Amino acid sequence: MKKNFKETSKTGARVWLFQRISAIILFVLLILHFVTYHFINKGIIKYTDIMEKMKSPWFNLIQFIFLLTAVYHGFNGIWMMVEDYVHPKLMRIVLFGIIVIIAFCLLFIGMLTIFKVSNL
Amino acid sequence: MAKQKIKLKILRYTPEKQKKPYWSTYQLEVDQDSTVLDVLNEIHWNIDGSLSYRRSCRSAICGSCALKVNGQNILACETPIHKFKGKKLKIEPLPGFPIIKDLVVDMDNFFEKLRQIKPFLILKKPLPDKEFTQSPEQFSEIRESILCILCGACTSSCPSLWSNKDYLGPASLLKAYRFIFDSRDDGAMERIDMINDRNGIWRCHTIFNCMEACPKNINITEYISKLKVKIVENSI
Ligand code: SF4
Numbered sequence: 001m002k003k004n005f006k007e008t009s010k011t012g013a014r015v016w017l018f019q020r021i022s023a024i025i026l027f028v029l030l031i032l033h034f035v036t037y038h039f040i041n042k043g044i045i046k047y048t049d050i051m052e053k054m055k056s057p058w059f060n061l062i063q064f065i066f067l068l069t070a071v072y073h074g075f076n077g078i079w080m081m082v083e084d085y086v087h088p089k090l091m092r093i094v095l096f097g098i099i100v101i102i103a104f105c106l107l108f109i110g111m112l113t114i115f116k117v118s119n120l
Numbered sequence: 121m122a123k124q125k126i127k128l129k130i131l132r133y134t135p136e137k138q139k140k141p142y143w144s145t146y147q148l149e150v151d152q153d154s155t156v157l158d159v160l161n162e163i164h165w166n167i168d169g170s171l172s173y174r175r176s177c178r179s180a181i182c183g184s185c186a187l188k189v190n191g192q193n194i195l196a197c198e199t200p201i202h203k204f205k206g207k208k209l210k211i212e213p214l215p216g217f218p219i220i221k222d223l224v225v226d227m228d229n230f231f232e233k234l235r236q237i238k239p240f241l242i243l244k245k246p247l248p249d250k251e252f253t254q255s256p257e258q259f260s261e262i263r264e265s266i267l268c269i270l271c272g273a274c275t276s277s278c279p280s281l282w283s284n285k286d287y288l289g290p291a292s293l294l295k296a297y298r299f300i301f302d303s304r305d306d307g308a309m310e311r312i313d314m315i316n317d318r319n320g321i322w323r324c325h326t327i328f329n330c331m332e333a334c335p336k337n338i339n340i341t342e343y344i345s346k347l348k349v350k351i352v353e354n355s356i
Contacts, residue, residue: 012316012318012322084323
């Protein structure tokens with residue numbers, strides 16, 4: 001039978017599920033972030049306060065998960081918008097490349113910060 | 121009956137004659153409780169016979185008179201003009217579909233997509249001796265979704281469809297829900313396989329426009345979400 005809507009990949013279900021899961025993780029971690037950074041020690045937060053916290057490996061592990069999920073969630077969302085609005089194949093491939101490169105750059109910068117400070 | 125003067129702007133277009141759609145303005149006197157369809161009829165019968173639009177049952181059952189008035193997709197036959205509170209009426213054809221003439225749009229693609237999800241009962245088990253029975257609980261699962269009159273207002277209001285004409289659209293997805301969740305139907309797997317596609321159900325980003333547009337007040341977005349959960353459960 002003729003198909004009107006073009007058959008594309010079947011990965012939709014997985015992507016949809018991961019996007020919800022990463023959203024929940026982000027939500028929890030964001031609250032954690034706000035509580036630990038802004039509400040536990042009242043008053044003005046100083047550079048040294050944060051440095052002190054970042055010495056703990058647990059803290060950094062959470063930071064790392066936060067970074068991973070934020071980058072995944074954000075760039076997956078951008079890719080979905082590209083799929084919505086960009087239809088020429090070549091243009092999609094180019095944009096996919098750009099998105100992946102930017103995502104990895106951000107991931108790298110984030111990891112650099114985490115690992116440099118924590119001396120892991 | 122009290123009369124009222126109204127002004128309206130209607131988007132006109134004859135693809136063979138004009139390059140682009142253009143606006144025609146009309147001023148007329150109508151009864152205060154006229155519907156949008158009454159106004160269109162008045163224009164067509166007494167003012168400008170060249171205006172084209174679809175209508176049939178005038179009872180909100182046939183689903184042929186869906187159009188866009190002041191930015192909202194509505195059924196012309198059931199919407200009174202006083203709903204727009206004395207504002208100038210701006211009448212356009214349903215967005216997202218190609219225009220055939222004036223307010224008449226080409227819905228072939230819409231119905232073709234509907235056909236693809238096989239909008240009929242698929243039976244694998246032997247037929248029962250008498251009629252099919254359904255418990256009230258089983259029926260309540262699909263009760264709202266069977267009210268659809270296939271007017272196309274929902275699919276036409278969907279931004280995902282505007283940006284990607286290959287998208288299946290809310291009306292077909294609602295129809296898929298109606299059969300997948302029907303206790304008598306055995307074709308759920310075929311249908312799920314059909315809609316589980318990036319241009320199928322996953323193009324829906326829960327925008328809720330379909331639900332607002334539906335003249336039958338069907339909560340389409342909720343049913344699409346139920347379908348998504350079912351597909352994810354099936355594919356894990
Ligand atoms: S779901 Fe509602 S808006 Fe969509 S086609 Fe059916 S009746 Fe029309």
